[in-house]
């Protein structure tokens with residue numbers, strides 16, 4: 001059975017909608033029925049092997065999309081295919097080809113040693129023994145899990161648990177991985193480990209990755225393409241640089257000076273806040289911080305500095321403001 005052009009791409013959505021019916025109490029015995037359109041005429045395709053960022057403000061419809069892609073939810077309208085499969089009709093068949101990681105929830109068995117969750121996955125997915133051992137060895141090495149396998153999951157740090165969850169999602173060699181906030185709450189070192197691993201997974205095994213995150217650096221470091229969804233609709237689909245341009249987003253350079261000074265002056269940056277010897281300078285997100293840092297270091301008594309990325313909400317808010325003006 002073919003689905004025309006829908007089978008050409010690994011993930012394909014065509015005018016997908018999801019409407020939830022919610023009941024609100026409006027009086028003692030009165031309830032009002034209301035419809036929430038969580039996903040609205042959503043169409044996009046993702047070719048095999050691409051790593052795509054899927055971002056949007058809270059309540060935009062990201063989780064609903066992922067739930068439809070895994071078959072947990074059935075679309076109210078439209079057509080949706082993953083690897084040529086209709087997820088809600090053939091959820092179990094699809095489960096063998098996809099992996100899912102939810103940053104805020106674990107699929108691991110809380111009270112059992114980490115390895116026990118992997119043994120369960122081995123049986124659940126009916127992974128052939130040799131392949132299971134090979135994949136386990138590789139994932140344990142790449143995700144540095146060797147010393148953690150016998151530790152009960154509840155004793156793992158957040159970063160360790162996340163690496164454990166990612167390994168669990170990949171033991172059966174899925175062709176596509178859905179990641180929902182995989183770096184949330186992680187420290188800088190753990191974030192770097194997770195990102196490094198994902199990059200490798202995508203380049204070496206051509207795993208297709210759909211990444212939901214509030215951390216723009218996840219996108220910047222991993223995805224060549226980003227899709228922005230809001231109110232269930234696709235607002236932007238393209239490279240991250242284009243998103244910055246569309247929203248004219250800015251990064252912030254925080255500088256600590258030796259002493260209190262009037263607002264510093266630097267090309268293509270403006271001071272947006274001063275607090276004692278600390279000053280905040282906004283500069284275009286698409287521009288490298290290096291020349292600005294070099295200029296300030298030459299002209300001012302610098303003690304310390306750091307760069308802050310714009311958050312996704314701010315970028316999207318600016319994008320709307322631009323659209324409203326144009």
Ligand SMILES: Nc1ncnc2c1ncn2[C@@H]1O[C@H](COP(=O)(O)OP(=O)(O)OP(=O)(O)O)[C@@H](O)[C@H]1O
Nearest residue numbers: 020022036038056057058059060061062063064065
């Ligand atoms: N089971 C449900 N019943 C009713 N409404 C729902 C249900 N699931 C989601 N919604 C609503 O659908 C909309 C989209 O929710 P969704 O969880 O997909 O957003 P999200 O982009 O994942 O948000 P977040 O970043 O906060 O996780 C929201 O208005 C939400 O309240």
